[in-house]
Amino acid sequence: MMRYIRLHRIFIAQYLKKLMEYKTDFLLGAIGLLLTQILQIAFLGIVFSQIPALIGWSFAEVLFIYGFSLIAKFLDHLFTDNLWMVGYRIIRKGEFDKYLTRPINTLYHVIAENFCVDAFGEALTCILLLLYSIPQLNMPFHWYTIPLLLVVIVFATLIYSSLKIITAAISFWTKASGHITHMLYMTNDFSKYPVSIYNKAVQTVITYVIPFAFTAYYPASYFLTGKDPLFCIGGTVIAGTVLFALALFVWNRGLKAYESAGS
Amino acid sequence: MSRVKRFFRTYKPFTRAGMQELIAYRANFICFLIGEIMSAFIMYFVWKAVFLSTDSETFMGFTMEDMVVYLFITFLTGYLTYSDGAFSVGEEIVDGSIAMRMIKPCSFEMCFLFQELGNRIISVAMIFVPIVAGVEIYRYAVSGMFRLQIGFFLLYIVSLLIAYMISFYFNVCYGFMAFFFKNLWGTTLIKETVVGFLSGAVIPLAFLPSGLAAVLNFLPFASLSYTPVMIYMGMYSYGEIAWRIGLQLFWLLVMYGVSKLVWRSAVKHLAVQGG
Numbered sequence: 391m392m393r394y395i396r397l398h399r400i401f402i403a404q405y406l407k408k409l410m411e412y413k414t415d416f417l418l419g420a421i422g423l424l425l426t427q428i429l430q431i432a433f434l435g436i437v438f439s440q441i442p443a444l445i446g447w448s449f450a451e452v453l454f455i456y457g458f459s460l461i462a463k464f465l466d467h468l469f470t471d472n473l474w475m476v477g478y479r480i481i482r483k484g485e486f487d488k489y490l491t492r493p494i495n496t497l498y499h500v501i502a503e504n505f506c507v508d509a510f511g512e513a514l515t516c517i518l519l520l521l522y523s524i525p526q527l528n529m530p531f532h533w534y535t536i537p538l539l540l541v542v543i544v545f546a547t548l549i550y551s552s553l554k555i556i557t558a559a560i561s562f563w564t565k566a567s568g569h570i571t572h573m574l575y576m577t578n579d580f581s582k583y584p585v586s587i588y589n590k591a592v593q594t595v596i597t598y599v600i601p602f603a604f605t606a607y608y609p610a611s612y613f614l615t616g617k618d619p620l621f622c623i624g625g626t627v628i629a630g631t632v633l634f635a636l637a638l639f640v641w642n643r644g645l646k647a648y649e650s651a652g653s
Numbered sequence: 654m655s656r657v658k659r660f661f662r663t664y665k666p667f668t669r670a671g672m673q674e675l676i677a678y679r680a681n682f683i684c685f686l687i688g689e690i691m692s693a694f695i696m697y698f699v700w701k702a703v704f705l706s707t708d709s710e711t712f713m714g715f716t717m718e719d720m721v722v723y724l725f726i727t728f729l730t731g732y733l734t735y736s737d738g739a740f741s742v743g744e745e746i747v748d749g750s751i752a753m754r755m756i757k758p759c760s761f762e763m764c765f766l767f768q769e770l771g772n773r774i775i776s777v778a779m780i781f782v783p784i785v786a787g788v789e790i791y792r793y794a795v796s797g798m799f800r801l802q803i804g805f806f807l808l809y810i811v812s813l814l815i816a817y818m819i820s821f822y823f824n825v826c827y828g829f830m831a832f833f834f835k836n837l838w839g840t841t842l843i844k845e846t847v848v849g850f851l852s853g854a855v856i857p858l859a860f861l862p863s864g865l866a867a868v869l870n871f872l873p874f875a876s877l878s879y880t881p882v883m884i885y886m887g888m889y890s891y892g893e894i895a896w897r898i899g900l901q902l903f904w905l906l907v908m909y910g911v912s913k914l915v916w917r918s919a920v921k922h923l924a925v926q927g928g
Contacts, residue, residue, distance in 0.1 A: 576689070576692070
């Protein structure tokens with residue numbers, strides 16, 4: 391374990407050197423992400439200039455949920471962005487052999503290799519939204535709120551990363567699976583809004599099938615109202631654990647099935 | 654006449670290649686499409702909630718029915734006018750493979766255009782009919798009458814074709830510029846977000862402050878998406894449509910001119926070593 395922590399420091403140091411060389415590139419990526427989010431929020435602003443509340447949710451509450459949904463999204467984006475490349479390029483081009491020859495866990499190596507600073511565009515939006523919405527809301531606060539929040543963040547991020555690991559691992563069999571990752575990843579947008587706006591079918595899918603609702607709406611609604619902790623927080627922990635176990639299983643099975651594409 | 658014939662004979666293989674490419678990667682195409690259309694469905698639910706939360710039948714002049722048509726036809730228009738065929742131009746200039754293109758007896762942008770057309774033919778066949786039919790069935794179910802007006806529909810197709818050509822030449826210019834920036838992902842994200850906003854694909858221009866909306870309506874970006882969608886929805890009178898399509902043609906000419914200029918100056922400064 392200590393060895394991996396030490397390795398991670400080296401990976402990040404290596405990465406920061408690369409970052410210093412291509413400063414503008416990363417700045418552009420971050421600006422792009424920031425702009426995308428700001429325009430979405432401008433849209434919400436226009437909507438709320440005409441209505442007092444969205445089926446019972448005030449503007450501040452909607453912004454809080456929206457901001458909350460970005461926490462796990464940006465953390466996952468920051469740390470595991472390289473998983474996209476597994477499905478898009480690494481396996482198809484035969485670059486995966488490199489990871490197999492190293493004496494460290496392949497999944498860890500793939501993930502640690504890249505550190506996507508562009509995600510700070512999302513982080514900034516997230517912080518601004520939370521700072522703007524929280525003072526307007528009357529949220530219950532206890533001694534356990536902050537520890538609970540940390541737990542939720544860890545498991546919500548695991549939900550994101552595990553879904554990416556599973557879909558990336560499909561390429562061990564099919565050589566390319568970036569489009570499958572893309573398709574599943576896009577459903578995370580559903581979690582930005584209160585789940586109650588969707589019909590039953592969509593609610594079921596984003597709660598039990600692709601549980602992105604547990605990365606944002608459910609825990610956020612618990613922090614807003616203090617209701618249903620077992621389902622809202624427990625669900626996030628269970629969904630994160632189950633998916634992560636599944637992800638490790640699929641990844642390891644995939645490694646056994648992997649045949650190099652040659653290079 | 655024979656020149657026209659020769660023209661099409663020259664570029665037909667590119668169209669075929671474009672079609673084959675899409676068919677070969679059809680699983681990618683379908684997954685990508687599902688991922689993209691999801692955002693239209695999310696917005697559908699958001700608007701449904703908005704209309705449930707207000708007492709009035711309309712939201713800034715749009716009914717729920719209008720909103721649904723707007724969302725899905727905007728998605729369709731954006732998808733069909735999306736152009737990245739000329740995107741690799743910048744890369745080819747850097748690595749020198751553009752030389753191979755220049756020695757061939759065909760125009761570089763026509764190669765891209767016809768290849769992309771092959772791609773588009775398949776996408777049109779696969780998504781145009783389902784989306785238009787879906788929207789019209791929805792409208793029929795809501796209002797109890799058939800709302801699609803043939804005149805507006807045909808003019809929509811004309812406007813859509815011009816929008817595609819504007820988008821094509823705009824992206825040729827962007828392709829040239831893109832290679833100055835190394836982070837293609839970042840610049841493309843910025844470009845797409847800004848164009849999406851300016852063209853009214855994120856927020857209908859009618860919802861923006863009137864001064865801003867008037868300016869954006871005149872800029873080339875509205876011609877990419879907002880104009881055809883409004884024509885489809887029957888928001889414009891025939892007189893207004895004539896003027897809008899005229900404006901689209903004007904911007905098409907401008908984009909065409911600019912792309913030619915950029916190409917000329919790039920070729921003049923081009924020096925390929927080896928290759």
